Structure formats: C-alpha cells, structure tokens
Amino acid sequence: AQSVSQHNHHVILSEAASLELGCNYSYGGTVNLFWYVQYPGQHLQLLLKYFSGDPLVKGIKGFEAEFIKSKFSFNLRKPSVQWSDTAEYFCAVNPPGGYNKLIFGAGTRLAVHP
Amino acid sequence: DTAVSQTPKYLVTQMGNDKSIKCEQNLGHDTMYWYKQDSKKFLKIMFSYNNKELIINETVPNRFSPKSPDKAHLNLHINSLELGDSAVYFCASSQMGAGELFFGEGSRLTVL
Numbered sequence: 064a065q066s067v068s069q070h071n072h073h074v075i076l077s078e079a080a081s082l083e084l085g086c087n088y089s090y091g092g093t094v095n096l097f098w099y100v101q102y103p104g105q106h107l108q109l110l111l112k113y114f115s116g117d118p119l120v121k122g123i124k125g126f127e128a129e130f131i132k133s134k135f136s137f138n139l140r141k142p143s144v145q146w147s148d149t150a151e152y153f154c155a156v157n158p159p160g161g162y163n164k165l166i167f168g169a170g171t172r173l174a175v176h177p
Numbered sequence: 178d179t180a181v182s183q184t185p186k187y188l189v190t191q192m193g194n195d196k197s198i199k200c201e202q203n204l205g206h207d208t209m210y211w212y213k214q215d216s217k218k219f220l221k222i223m224f225s226y227n228n229k230e231l232i233i234n235e236t237v238p239n240r241f242s243p244k245s246p247d248k249a250h251l252n253l254h255i256n257s258l259e260l261g262d263s264a265v266y267f268c269a270s271s272q273m274g275a276g277e278l279f280f281g282e283g284s285r286l287t288v289l
Contacts, residue, residue: 095276107280162232163271167220
C-alpha cells in the first residue's frame with residue numbers, strides 16, 4: 064500500500080547534537096512534502112514544505128529538509144538541537160490528485176536533554 | 178486571533194452517548210478537514226469539505242457525520258460513542274491547491 068514511513072520512532076539527543084529524521088514515501092508522480100511539529104499538548108505547526116524547485120528547503124527554527132526524488136525521501140535536519148525542540152515530528156505527503164489530502168507518517172518523538 | 182478554533186477542547190462522556198465537535202476558521206480558506214490522532218499519535222484523515230461539499234470520506238464508521246454549514250465551519254457529530262473513539266480530533270483548513278494545512282488545537286475526546 065502507498066504510505067509515508069518515518070524510520071525513527073523515538074530519538075533522544077543531548078543539546079547541541081545534530082539531528083536527522085528520516086522520511087520515505089511510496090507515491091509516484093509529483094508530490095508535495097511537508098514536515099510538521101507538535102509540541103507537547105499543542106497543535107501541529109508547519110516547519111517547512113517542498114513543492115518544487117531547490118530540493119534543499121529551509122524552514123523555521125533552523126530546520127531544513129532535503130528532497131531526494133530518486134530515493135523517495137524527504138529527511139529533516141538540524142545542525143544543533145535545543146531543549147525546546149523536544150516534540151513530535153511528522154512527515155506528510157500530498158499525493159498526486161490528492162485534494163490536498165495530507166498523508167502523515169507515524170511521527171518521531173524527539174527528546175532533547177540539557 | 179485564532180486561525181482555526183475548535184470547541185470543546187476536552188470532552189469526557191459515556192459509551193453510547195452522542196456528541197459534537199465544532200470547528201471554525203477565519204483564514205478565508207475553501208477546504209476543511211477532520212483528522213483523528215490516536216493514542217500512538219498516528220494521524221489519519223477522516224473527512225474533507227471543499228466549499229461545503231464533501232470531497233474526502235475515508236473509511237469511517239457511519240456513526241461519524243460531518244456537516245459544513247458554510248465554508249468557514251465544519252462540525253463533527255458522533256453517534257453511539259464507543260471506547261475506540263477516544264482520541265484527539267483535529268480540524269484543519271487549507272486553500273485548495275495550496276497544499277499546506279493549518280490545524281486547530283485539537284479536541285480530546287475520552288469515552289468511558
């Protein structure tokens with residue numbers, strides 16, 4: 064079945080460590096890609112998105128993601144995490160003809176220790 | 178000024194009851210959605226309306242009935258609540274074609 068996969072379910076880092084969260088999707092054709100963040104007890108907020116153009120996308124709070132079409136991947140990165148980055152991170156795909164229907168991955172829970 | 182607002186934020190009820198969750202957006206978007214987030218944080222789309230017309234209806238029990246009186250409002254009514262309906266329900270909106278969804282703060286439903 065077509066899906067969005069996030070490989071890391073739970074990541075624990077110390078402050079200042081680098082972060083990379085994996086996301087792969089299995090939809091063919093042109094897709095729109097997103098990373099959302101959900102801080103504890105809050106709603107989802109958009110970190111960044113890719114529609115077309117430069118495959119390296121910069122988002123808010125120092126996050127970036129790289130779209131690699133050949134690998135069907137859209138990994139999220141941050142060079143140096145902070146305690147305030149502790150949250151759940153969701154990759155999402157808007158597949159072709161999808162009526163803006165975002166399909167979400169299972170999420171990655173990131174815990175950053177001071 | 179909250180862009181996508183849902184009420185109530187918390188709802189605790191008994192099995193078999195009927196309850197509603199309301200959602201309103203002031204972003205001028207033409208499309209609204211209901212997503213369900215289960216206890217493992219998995220998000221799954223339930224319904225979507227575009228200009229008051231149902232365009233997405235995933236495999237959801239017919240105990241769930243969405244209603245969109247206008248393009249700024251999307252309500253969710255649930256009949257005969259079951260334990261498995263306990264979840265956080267998120268409303269979202271977008272402009273068709275723009276891709277990005279804006280989410281409300283969620284309504285945590287607990288069925289006892």
